[in-house]
Amino acid sequence: MSNGALVQISDLTKTFDISSPWLERVIERKPRQYLTAVEEVSFDIERGTTYALVGESGSGKSTIARMLVGLMKPTRGSVHVDGVNPDSASAEDVLKFRRQIQMIFQDPYASMNPRWRVSEIVAEPIVTLGLLSGRDAVVRRVGELLEQVGLSARDAGRFPHEFSGGQRQRICIARALASNPEFIVCDEPTSALDVSVQAQVLNLMRDLQRDLKLTYLFITHDLAVVRYMADQIGVLYLGRLVESAARDRLFSAPSHPYTQMLLDAAPRLDGFGRQHQSDSSEIPDPINRPSGCHFHPRCSRAKSNCAVESPQTQTAGASRVACFYPS
């Protein structure tokens, strides 16, 4: 455990039981079925930095986020934030944990009650965690928070539907900041926003990080956004962390063949008329993940052992890669 790490995730694993109902199973003689959404994932996040998780749909990004904020219990492994493990903490520590961690979701509208005024939405963590007493103090704090995210204290009396998508995401950010958290988990915070508005929200999040010394876990599948926001990047494939490296290292010298494929496939603004190699490999079924290294059926470097053994994570400097034949 390094000293500066605010967040420590070790051997985090989540298995879902997706068996059909008992009666159906008995009648049709079907076995129980499990889906391993996250498998032995370990990484640390240093204080004041941004760790980005990337990976395609179903790779386990949101599941990790949910376990991190305590919305879901891990099947195995553990999460520590500032030394506190929410699963074995005292009541006092759980309260501290809830104040320290907040989450921002992809769809700002779905994550707020449409009948609440902005003031109630933003004040909710302050009230439920009992952080301030007295109506005036709460109102003042809500106004402060709204100004901090580039809205106005006057917006407090309005309803969410009166705002644009980007403004709604600002409201969510204001609410997330209300408990003075150190750590914010952002699950695709700008994926539902238009590009010109996305830039406003990303810049705001970077400014807040600098001013408030925030630590972020930033989940996205947009590699340009990752490159703009992240210090460290973890690449997930079918629940496993296949590569973890510093931003510049990952983009200039990706080591895992899957990372290389992702970087190559992403459409680029300077990629005029670029022809992609037209293989027709598909993302496999998460229920029946391929044996050995899950990526081997799509991998041009795969040898016979890749289909049998699962590669251990190798460390090279600050980078880690789970591949028998990394480059």
Added chain:
Amino acid sequence: MSDNTAQPLLRVRDLVVEIPTRRGLLRPVNGVSFDVERGEILGVVGESGAGKSITGAAIIGLLDSPSRIASGEVWLDGERIDNLDNEGLRKVRGRQIGTIFQDPLTSLNPLLPIGDQLAETAMVHLSISRAEARERALAALVEVGIPAAAQRIDAYAHEFSGGMRQRVVIALALIAEPRFVIADEPTTALDVSVQAQILSLLRSLCVKRNTGVMLITHDMGVIAETTDRVAVLYAGRLAEIGPTRDVVESPGHPYSRGLMAATPSPSELADKDLRLNQIPGSMPGLLDVPAGCAFHPRCEFVKDRCRNAVPTSYPSGNSHSACFLHDAEALS
């Protein structure tokens, strides 16, 4: 029908779509004009609500009531198609125009094996025998890269993955050999690796058959890699249209400039001190489109004229921009 090669394949002129609502008359498409040539991919880009899908729906006569074309013209291969009756439209769709939508399940019948669906479409539009149609269906599946197509031809849509389904939809859109294809966010729901496959497939098929394509997306990277020309829509109007490289590298309209600056290229992103350019505000809703140029409240170059008059299209480099900055007469 005459093969009128002197004309552009698709010609849209001053298209206006209106939607009467209780709160007022909306114009989601407000005077849009463009052409698409044979074998050309025209990208249509713009933010959510800019009018991209409604423009596409208006061209193929698939507007949901009460939306309607209020004025303007749509010509396909020298034939006017915006005023056809239902029967005429049905023939144009499928035979002359193929469609690919974001959700492949909207185009595929869940109760029919995909091979039957393909063969059906081929029979209706090409007047060929059942046996011949089945052969075409198989050839189409092979062409779009369905592995083991001969074994998969009698499978149902739900038995395919998202990427494979979208390949089937492309096969369906192209089986009647249409001259023009509208693809509305065909890869938005797919992962990048699959997206790359689908877009190169679409591109190679269209080049091979000289088909014109209108590719609707909000992804500037997709535009750069896939299209020949691009039209930038803002609040129902065309802000700029021109060769893709020109619009991406030297946009003429302040809105396109803002869009490009907000989506940096990999080399710009390598710079640690980069700060994303942000356009203040957001696109207005249809009930609050400002007078004059719809972009003027967000524009750093705004002049009095922009608040009062709607700019027409002016040449800007190799492109055309609806912005008074390019009004040569006003400048001189």
